[in-house]
Amino acid sequence: MAYTTTTSEYPVDRKKPKTTIVTKLNPMQKPFLTLGLGAGFLLLVAIVATTDWIQGALYIIGVALGMTLLHARFGFTSAFRRLMSVGNVQGLQAHMLMLAVATTLFAIILSTGFSFTGNTPAGYVSPVGISVLVGAFIFGIGMQLGSGCASGTLYSVGGGSSSMILTLASFIVGSVIGAYHFTFWMEDTPALPPISLAESTGLGFFGGWVVQMLIFAGIYWITVQIARNKKPPQMKPLATTTGWKKVVRGSWPLFAAAIILAILNALTLVIRGNPWGITSAFALWGGKALMAVGVDVTSWGYFAGENGVALTQTVLADSTSVMNFGIILGAFIAATAQGTFKPKKIKPGIAGASIVGGLLMGYGARLAFGCNIGAYFGGIASFSLHGWVWMVMAMLGTLLAVFIRPLFGLKNPKPTDSVC
Numbered sequence: 001m002a003y004t005t006t007t008s009e010y011p012v013d014r015k016k017p018k019t020t021i022v023t024k025l026n027p028m029q030k031p032f033l034t035l036g037l038g039a040g041f042l043l044l045v046a047i048v049a050t051t052d053w054i055q056g057a058l059y060i061i062g063v064a065l066g067m068t069l070l071h072a073r074f075g076f077t078s079a080f081r082r083l084m085s086v087g088n089v090q091g092l093q094a095h096m097l098m099l100a101v102a103t104t105l106f107a108i109i110l111s112t113g114f115s116f117t118g119n120t121p122a123g124y125v126s127p128v129g130i131s132v133l134v135g136a137f138i139f140g141i142g143m144q145l146g147s148g149c150a151s152g153t154l155y156s157v158g159g160g161s162s163s164m165i166l167t168l169a170s171f172i173v174g175s176v177i178g179a180y181h182f183t184f185w186m187e188d189t190p191a192l193p194p195i196s197l198a199e200s201t202g203l204g205f206f207g208g209w210v211v212q213m214l215i216f217a218g219i220y221w222i223t224v225q226i227a228r229n230k231k232p233p234q235m236k237p238l239a240t241t242t243g244w245k246k247v248v249r250g251s252w253p254l255f256a257a258a259i260i261l262a263i264l265n266a267l268t269l270v271i272r273g274n275p276w277g278i279t280s281a282f283a284l285w286g287g288k289a290l291m292a293v294g295v296d297v298t299s300w301g302y303f304a305g306e307n308g309v310a311l312t313q314t315v316l317a318d319s320t321s322v323m324n325f326g327i328i329l330g331a332f333i334a335a336t337a338q339g340t341f342k343p344k345k346i347k348p349g350i351a352g353a354s355i356v357g358g359l360l361m362g363y364g365a366r367l368a369f370g371c372n373i374g375a376y377f378g379g380i381a382s383f384s385l386h387g388w389v390w391m392v393m394a395m396l397g398t399l400l401a402v403f404i405r406p407l408f409g410l411k412n413p414k415p416t417d418s419v420c
Contacts, residue, residue: 012393017090019254020074020236026339028249033336036256040329054117057271058319061327065264065276069155069327071332072257073238076149076372080140080398082420085412087230089223094258096223101262102381103209107198109269110382111205119273123382126369128389129191134177136369136375136390138360140397143372144405146171146357147350150371152277153358154324158331161342164353167361174362175279176286176297183301185367193276195385208383215388236419246414248337265381272319275378277329279365281320284310319413349409356408368393 040063041094043211048056069073079091109121110116126132143149146167148156153171156164194200198208240250250326252260266277287297288311297303303311346354364370368390370379378395402412413420 006108010069018237018249019090019235020240022242022250023239025176025239025241025249029336029339029341032341033333036325036329036333036336040326040333043325043329047316047322050314053209054271055316055319055322058268058320059326061264061268062272062323063330063333065157065261065323065333066155066327066330066332068149068257068260068264068330069336070159070245070331072254073251074254074257074261075152075377077143077147077152078420080395081144081402082235082413083226084230084399085402086232086393086415086417086420087226088232088235088413088420089227090254092234093220094254096216096220097255098258098262099377099380100213101259102265102377103383105262105266106269106275106381106383107205107209109266110198114270116270117272117274119271121269121273123196123269123384124277124374124378124387125194125196125382125384126375126379126386126387127191127194130189131185131191131367132369132386132389133393135185135364135369136393137168137364137397139368139371140366140413141404142357142360142362142397143175143363144351144357144398144401145393145408146361147354147410147412149373150361150365151327151373153361154278154327155331158328159335160332160343162343163346163350163354166346166351167358170179170355170358171279171362172282172286172289172358174359174364175366176290176362178363178366179283179287179297179302179358180300181363182366186301191322196383197385198383205383212380212383230415232415233413233417233420248370250338261377262381265377268323272388275374276323277320277370277374277378278324279362279371279374280307281318281324281367282362283307284318284321285286285315287311288315304319304358353405353408353410361373 044059045057047059075091079095082088083092090307103130106123110123115119115121148164148167153164153167197211202213238251240246262417268276287303290297291311298308310318311360369386375390376387379390
């Protein structure tokens with residue numbers, strides 16, 4: 001989804017780099033926008049009529065997430081790739097801000113038990129073992145080949161990226177394969193118990209908050225030093241406008257989106273009782289598809305308990321699914337409002353990378369108790385050690401993938417580029 005303006009129209013101030021710049025925008029795609037708004041409203045009505053207003057509220061949060069991700073082109077995949085390839089730290093700095101805000105809100109919510117719905121809030125705190133090490137590593141490779149993480153795949157599909165449809169389809173397949181192998185990874189490989197930096201250490205949520213704030217500050221300081229030493233090309237600023245039109249038509253600053261995403265994740269926690277997640281729905285969708293053709297997935301260990309119950313219910317009763325639908329529709333609405341919904345033909349190399357990347361991400365997410373959202377974002381915000389381990393291993397996977405991407409015809413940023 002590229003803007004029609006050229007790189008030369010984006011002057012880059014290396015001392016004070018901006019992620020948006022006021023310039024001429026593409027025309028609004030009104031027919032598509034009307035279609036998106038109508039479909040979004042009808043789906044909301046269907047969700048509320050089939051389930052309840054809690055699911056409806058989560059769907060609306062999903063729409064807001066999709067719009068935020070699209071308006072800022074907020075990336076996890078690109079942030080890791082820019083860092084590993086040329087030392088660009090803008091994306092990772094936005095992550096640290098997002099995690100700092102989310103950690104603060106989560107600390108308050110989890111320590112007080114605050115909830116809008118009566119659902120007791122609980123963070124994502126998972127075991128740390130071989131499955132997380134392997135899963136996060138191959139997820140890191142997969143997101144670089146698929147050119148998008150879990151959230152990136154969904155909002156890119158809604159935003160009109162043709163290749164991401166292949167990524168999403170193979171993501172679902174990989175999730176199902178991971179679900180089939182789930183018992184082996186959980187029972188036959190070693191792991192430490194779930195470790196919370198707040199509750200398992202005796203520090204409490206305030207002490208855990210202090211520790212994480214120091215870590216965020218330390219990482220941010222390191223990124224500043226990297227930027228000073230490497231002087232990497234800056235991110236290409238996105239086209240925006242002024243006034244209230246900026247909210248609907250223009251792109252949003254990266255740091256503003258980081259804060260909004262943190263707030264929306266906290267809202268998810270106080271409404272459904274768990275943080276934002278994405279990939280469990282992919283395993284559910286794949287499991288339902290297999291059941292429809294006669295495969296008995298209920299005997300798989302992954303589909304024991306609540307996961308098995310979800311197989312017997314409408315997909316609209318699954319909160320992660322309705323949020324995913326919301327993300328796709330929210331991104332579609334935002335893209336058509338910006339006039340950037342322009343699907344393109346898929347090159348063979350990109351198609352192959354998308355399929356391989358999606359399979360790796362789907363499988364890796366099941367092993368690692370989540371993706372860049374459930375494990376990295378939600379895990380760290382929940383004070384889980386596994387979230388930090390996921391970050392390190394996904395970074396290492398990204399480092400390897402930087403050398404693999406050119407084999408599929410995918411480009412990496414270069415130090416000689418004027419912008420990333």
